[in-house]
Amino acid sequence: MAYGICPLSAVAVRNTSTDSSEMISQLLFGELVEVLEVKGHSWLKVHCLDDNCVGWVAANQLKLITPGEWEAYRNHYAWVLDYVQAAMSDDHYLPLTLGARLPGFDGMRFSLGEASYSFSGQAVFPKDIHPSAELLLKIARRYLNTPYIAGGKSPLGMDASGLTQIVYRIAGIQLPREADQQVFLGETIDFVEQSKPGDLAFFENRLGKITHVGIVVNPSEVLHVFGRVCIDGLDHYGVYNREAGRYLYKLRVIKRLLKSAPTAAKTTESQASTVYSNQFELF
Structure with a gap:
């Protein structure tokens, strides 16, 4: 080999x-x-x-x-x-x-x-990463306004599943490359109102195939790729783009990959504010 x-x-x-x-x-x-x-x-x-x-x-x-x-x-x-x-x-x-x-x-x-x-x-270093919703969203927001490029996953151009994959990867969680593979991971969330920051929202086309994915910012917003990495409205129907004045993608399911940990956000915030001798401040 x-x-x-x-x-x-x-x-x-x-x-x-x-x-x-x-x-x-x-x-x-x-x-x-x-x-x-x-x-x-x-x-x-x-x-x-x-x-x-x-x-x-x-x-x-x-x-x-x-x-x-x-x-x-x-x-x-x-x-x-x-x-x-x-x-x-x-x-x-x-x-x-x-x-x-x-x-x-x-x-x-x-x-x-x-x-x-x-x-x-x-x-x-990966050993100093502690996955949390706060960390995921801090990483994801760094990609805002990155242009869409099919197959891309860098700040110079990326697609939807490339965005979710690289954000989760840096945070210590491995995802497959494509949205229709990522959807099989995690716990299903029954209602959009029950979604939490860091959850993954999956969207389908008219044939029922998963073709799009984004990161839940809060139960009414999702960070995804539409022309560029952006934040749009989210509800039980799908992604609503205020600028276009229409729905872009139909919601299929929301999945949760982060395990519940009440103190995780506080722990990560404390660690992220510390400069380690072998790494730089996280954010």
Whole structure:
């Protein structure tokens, strides 16, 4: 088995091995993959470690690594929390976005192969993340006004399921890539009035297929992607866009993935206000 890591800000994962093929997802810097197939010198079929997404990436946009490096990068990294922040090496800059990983980060520096970088932005280690509705919404709000791009999941462009996936991922909860896969997780909430911040709201098309998802801000608002990441009205019928003056998506179900913890919000707030020696202040 061959392994790889994303060495660039964002790399397209495509449905087939051509540049004109649909982008079904993206790899952000530091994401790990298994290489399933090699096609000529130009394309690699990969299996994404975090969400089991399978697709094709350009061979010149992926760095192959050893099994030992794969294990090391998998077990020791930090999340980038800045919207966009450059890492610096001796002779170049590397732009990194919210949701990227810093492999082997020691609080100031990280390395990828022979290249060593310093990073002075906000970063957090997974062990210091404590999932809560407050944390989810703080992360989600950082993406507000990010433009819609099908298959995207970076601050430069993302789709609805890419938004929910990356927000939950940073907060310590893994989700599949697509909305019609994410819907199978969590506890069903019977009425929109019973929804809580951080719940996921799923929406269906006229054929009854789940095609859209958003993060509940409160029982009457949802943060989702419609042209850009935005906050729209939410009720028992669906998403209501005040600017357009109409409903955009029909509500199918609301799911809760966060476990009830009365003191979680206070704990997270306390931890988020503390600057650890090996990480920067969360928000």
